Amino acid sequence: MKDLRVVLRPLGLSGRYKGFRQLCCALELTTKEPERLSAVRESVCKEVAREFNCSWGSVDRNFRTIIARAWKVNPVLLSEMAKDYPLTKKPSVGEFLELLTTYILRED
Numbered sequence: 513m514k515d516l517r518v519v520l521r522p523l524g525l526s527g528r529y530k531g532f533r534q535l536c537c538a539l540e541l542t543t544k545e546p547e548r549l550s551a552v553r554e555s556v557c558k559e560v561a562r563e564f565n566c567s568w569g570s571v572d573r574n575f576r577t578i579i580a581r582a583w584k585v586n587p588v589l590l591s592e593m594a595k596d597y598p599l600t601k602k603p604s605v606g607e608f609l610e611l612l613t614t615y616i617l618r619e620d
Contacts, residue, residue: 516540519616524585531574534560538575542613549613552606575605582608 516536517526525532537560542548548555553568557575561568582590583602591599593615603611 516616519612519619522586522589523582525578525582529574529578529581531571531578534564534571534574535578537563538571538609539612539616542609543616546613546617549606549610552609556609557605572605575608579603579605579608 516539520526520532520535525535527533538556541556541559545555548559553572557568557571561571564571579602587599590603590611594603594611595615595618597607597611599611
């Protein structure tokens with residue numbers, strides 16, 4: 513699998529963000545089992561929260577912070593990663609995870 517840092521750094525995301533490791537964990541889950549994307553809160557956020565011993569709400573908030581950063585730093589690249597899915601505004605948590613999961617699987 514592609515090194516997640518290679519995918520995330522051009523979006524302005526690095527390990528200094530609290531949710532960075534949580535996002536990497538979520539992407540590992542969704543790239544191994546893409547069907548998890550059909551229930552992001554239950555299948556991804558809650559699983560990541562258990563892994564990091566925090567609430568799923570904290571995970572969701574951290575993801576929203578990361579999404580806002582990526583959208584601010586490099587919306588063009590984010591749109592290119594989305595390929596055929598037009599991004600006219602900042603993506604939701606579910607859209608962001610699906611977009612990155614699809615990109616990672618497509619690029620491998």
